[in-house]
Amino acid sequence: MSHNTQDTRRTQAHSDDLTVALDLLTMLSAAPHHTLDRTEIARVLQLDQDQIGQALKIIGSLADRMSGARAAVRDEDGTVELIGDAARMKPMRLTLPEGMVLSHLLDVLQIDEAVKARILRSLLPLDASPSTAHLSQGSEPGKYYSVLTEAIQDGVRCSMLYRKRGETAPSWRSIDPGYIEFEAGTAYLIAWDIDANAERRYRIDRIAELSYTEDSVISHDWSHTSTAESLHQSGQVAHIRFSSAELLASRTWAGMGKTTAELQDDHPTGALTAELAYTSEPWLFDQILAAGGEIQLIAPLDLTERFISYARALIDSAKELA
Numbered sequence: 242m243s244h245n246t247q248d249t250r251r252t253q254a255h256s257d258d259l260t261v262a263l264d265l266l267t268m269l270s271a272a273p274h275h276t277l278d279r280t281e282i283a284r285v286l287q288l289d290q291d292q293i294g295q296a297l298k299i300i301g302s303l304a305d306r307m308s309g310a311r312a313a314v315r316d317e318d319g320t321v322e323l324i325g326d327a328a329r330m331k332p333m334r335l336t337l338p339e340g341m342v343l344s345h346l347l348d349v350l351q352i353d354e355a356v357k358a359r360i361l362r363s364l365l366p367l368d369a370s371p372s373t374a375h376l377s378q379g380s381e382p383g384k385y386y387s388v389l390t391e392a393i394q395d396g397v398r399c400s401m402l403y404r405k406r407g408e409t410a411p412s413w414r415s416i417d418p419g420y421i422e423f424e425a426g427t428a429y430l431i432a433w434d435i436d437a438n439a440e441r442r443y444r445i446d447r448i449a450e451l452s453y454t455e456d457s458v459i460s461h462d463w464s465h466t467s468t469a470e471s472l473h474q475s476g477q478v479a480h481i482r483f484s485s486a487e488l489l490a491s492r493t494w495a496g497m498g499k500t501t502a503e504l505q506d507d508h509p510t511g512a513l514t515a516e517l518a519y520t521s522e523p524w525l526f527d528q529i530l531a532a533g534g535e536i537q538l539i540a541p542l543d544l545t546e547r548f549i550s551y552a553r554a555l556i557d558s559a560k561e562l563a
């Protein structure tokens with residue numbers, strides 16, 4: 242074998258190692274708390290544990306060109322964590338079409354003009370001035386968003402007509418609005434339900450009516466939990482089977498928990514099972530039915546029995562309409 246051939250192969254192997262390391266660095270940068278399980282890394286990137294170790298060595302050799310700060314990775318007890326800011330992937334500037342969307346969203350949220358200008362100046366291509374004249378105006382996060390923002394700023398208790406998932410009609414609630422969060426493009430109001438004497442999360446686009454009362458809010462200790470944390474704390478857990486990893490990856494449900502690869506004779510079948518926290522059985526059942534058999538409910542037993550009854554009732558209703 243010639244030296245040129247050997248050099249070419251070594252160069253290709255080195256390039257492949259760098260590609261794997263960059264893919265892992267991207268995953269860690271995007272992961273919650275910049276932390277991932279080794280099993281999740283192996284599943285997504287199709288790596289064995291030695292390859293993961295090699296990729297972590299490469300990441301650990303990185304250094305910030307300006308400050309000299311080195312990347313730091315903690316690899317303990319099957320968990321990998323990216324520490325500090327030296328190796329985190331920095332955002333790129335937006336394209337002009339992406340800037341149009343950003344500018345439109347800043348208008349919708351009524352962001353201060355000076356703040357808006359600084360954001361656009363930092364993220365848009367240089368000397369770009371995006372026009373939002375041709376964008377749809379239907380992306381406002383619920384018509385009561387601005388009303389709630391004022392109520393939060395002024396500390397005013399509100400009366401709210403709201404329909405939660407699974408309810409056929411909305412009902413009135415007395416609330417102390419706390420703050421607003423955005424998750425996966427949806428705006429949520431975190432408020433204190435006066436009658437329930439408990440913190441609740443409400444989708445703003447499900448508010449049917451909202452009005453101020455003459456009362457002021459009282460002080461509450463907000464939990465600042467995400468939708469996922471709230472589901473895992475107060476929801477039920479179902480065990481779901483997905484026919485493929487691609488199908489699982491396409492379902493960005495907030496309540497998704499631990500996933501396990503399905504084995505047959507010690508070999509992966511391609512299917513996976515996942516724990517899913519949920520609060521609405523009709524929502525869960527509808528998601529499974531919509532997948533056309535590619536997603537299956539496997540546990541607990543009493544939930545699967547209710548799912549069968551739910552599906553049969555739908556079939557009977559369809560027959561009556563036919």
